[in-house]
Amino acid sequence: MSTNISRRGLLGLGLGAAATGLLSACGSGTPGETSSQAAAGKAGATTIEFWHRTFTPVENTWYKNIVKKYNAAQSKVNVHDTEVPADAWDQKMKAAQAAGTAPDIYTHSGFIADAVRDEQLHKLNGIVPDEKLKEILPLAKNVSEIDGTYYAYPLLVEAQCVIFWNKDMLKAAGLDPEKGPKTWDELLAMCAKIKPTLKKGQYCIAPAQDADTFAWATVGQQYNFAGHTALTDDWTKPDISNDGYRNLMTSYKKLWDGGYMPKQALATYLTAQDFGQGKVAFKVSGSWMMSEIGSDYKAMLNKTGVGPFPSASSSIDRTATTLGNFKWVVDAKTKKADAAGEFLAWAIAGDTSNVVDFFEVTQYTKVPVRKSVQDAVAATDGAAKAPWSKIVTDEIAPKAIPEPTYSWDISLAVGTAMESVMKGAKSFEDATKTADAAIAKVIKRDGLAGKAPKK
Template sequence: MQANRGKVLTGVLAAAMTFSFVLSGCGNSGSNEGNANNQGSTNEATNNGNAGEKPAEKVTIEFWAQKFEDTTDAWFKKWTDEFNKSQDNVQVKLTIVPGDAWTQKLKAAQAAGKAPDVMTRNYSGIAPGAKNGEIMALNDYMDPAVFDDLYDNVKEFITVDGKYYAYPKLVEPSAVLYYRKDLFEAAGLDPEKPPVTWAEFIEYGKKLTQKGIFGASIAQTAPDLGWSSWGLQYNAAGHLPITDDWSKADVMDDKYKELLNFYATLYKEGIIPKQQLSAYADAAPFGQGKLAMTVSGSWSIGLFRNDYKDMLDKIGVAPMPSIDGDQTKPTATLGGWTLVIDGKSKKPEAAAQYIQYLLAGDPAIMIDFFKTSQFSKFSPRKSVDEAMNQDPAASADEWRKLIAEKVIPYAKAEPAYPWDISIAFATAIESAMKGESVDKALATAEKTINDFIAKSKLAGTNPQ
């Protein structure tokens, strides 16, 4: 995303995690594009908008989208207008809701029985929303072929008890490595061979650290580590720090010790600054020349291309290094946004018709979105990627190609458990980074997580 990503993520994550805590509540929303299915043209997508007949009477559906970038707002408006022009019997009223007002506005609408028919929601809110009846299964309202078009790992994000409860618009990997090719050369490193293991990342970081420039940056505070390290938790141990049934902590793993030691070494050796230069989501310090390497999300591509154009030929992009160099293991989680139908909507056929047009129809609609995002966001649909490989601008974008092929296929979904679990483990990472023994940090996390599970009666409530 752009430079305001940190602020947006803070609000988004807070809303998303609040949602998860109570296993109820308001959805989330996002704004990125989405559409493209196997039907091949806008007209076809319009005429075949759902698996059944189009509504016989003219209806108006309400669609609420949370505000992100202005380009995303404009994209929603443009294609909603196109949908409305193409329809005789369905019209969509689009409302862009500021992120800081989203939760209150949606809860008030739900309480008054006036919730929007369609809304944006992030992946972590799908399973809890489905379990609580807040969102509606789409299987009976959309062509099954549009779900076959999704990548398998993304399809899992929207599936609950064998049914699809959302249609995804985009994915954004949480961890990508950006590095300065010119500084690699100056340090005697091959700019075409970025580090692939954690040990190499540390080694390169030492060589790249010089007066006025740190060798690397990565999340350093618990709030940032809470979500940015999920992919590395999977990478290290193959699991998250809680059992699948959410009955107890699962942190006492030698591989987690390696993870904490990785962060601690970066800090102790002075490879990363003692005080984090900016929020993890904001890669501006790298663009400003203060860092030789930085780990950030795919949204930073948009920042670099918009604000640091003179640096682009010096920037290399690679997957985040893996614990052992196996880059088919996850190093990132995939955040992103979907469209869902409210569980009490009286117009599900019309709502599904719109969703299918916008996110699952003509690939050109989604390509339009990804171009406006500077290819910093990625498609969950195979047909859109296939179409982008034929598009001159998209096919020539090496950064897009690398992330689409080497990061996204191996990434995991963000966890649906309460934020308290994530922050407990993140606190252990930060504590170890700043000098506490790894064993003590993990023991504290284990107790904190188990206490929270007992207090919240979390055991057995995993909705997935």
């Protein structure tokens, strides 16, 4: 996931608003500030700075506790933990990097290619044991290594586009409450049956519906409809003026024109508020939304269906989602790389017991990147009570595609075209003409020709 403020980094704001106003008490008052008490009681210990974003309350607690456990478990390294509000992350990190005061280790979202090109990340090879790096499953390698060199260790991956449904609302419309739509044709047919049963203020579905959200949340759908994303294979030209993208954009226009979705979003794509309050029969969001349902809308847990996002009828064999992620990385300029590597290896690459409770408290909505952790999570008592976990882990995540490594500006051009077509502001031809011109400028600006990643 990229660092754009509209993306999953804002989940911490949506679910833990009270927590975002202040830095965690376990960190210093100012991100990057060294605590004079950090190594108290650990004479000779190497103190390292660890920054992580504000996430949901249960995630924040896990981060705080894992640092405490590590500091208590050994005497060589002392980790000074700082929680940074999600909306302040980019500004504070860029300022720290410019000043040469970046933390030794920190959380990182999205792809690592830009950061590696900018020489911001330290190689993990040599500071994290090779056997621990080899445990990273193939589904997460694309966000952790480049040409065999590891620069990041994922804590998790998560599907950015999942469809949730209210079983009671489907049943009231005479539909099977246990089955969600597998194709867009089925989705539209189900909405036609659901719409007459709804009360004022209720809608069939709450999907992505603004340019920023379309830009990142529909990358998998773009691949599903077109068999590729926004650029040609060699990254020399835009590739959205085709029937695949036309069909995707007009599918959203059918939801809009049919009155199946609200004209103004009832809640952000990132949160469960509209779904939890019974205002929509279907909600499209990331797999993380189930965590919010479990914490804030517990009565909905057994009434919520979860499944892969519907496919174009002609491409049911292709995924319709991308994989988001959060990883731990070590700063390239740190003078304490070995200590940072030891902490990382112990906390998220070591004993499975250190991370299993993370997946438990987040309601089994995220996917571990190590087989040993997946097995340990599946063996917990709670996993049997969370049927959506198996769907996300076994049916959705393994087929998902990685987020694109080209510039956000390209994704935003596509998102803007999608919003324009959906709302009828522009025809498909006019919208894609505008997008093509914007994308071509970015290709030239960034010198993308010939820089396409290996298949």
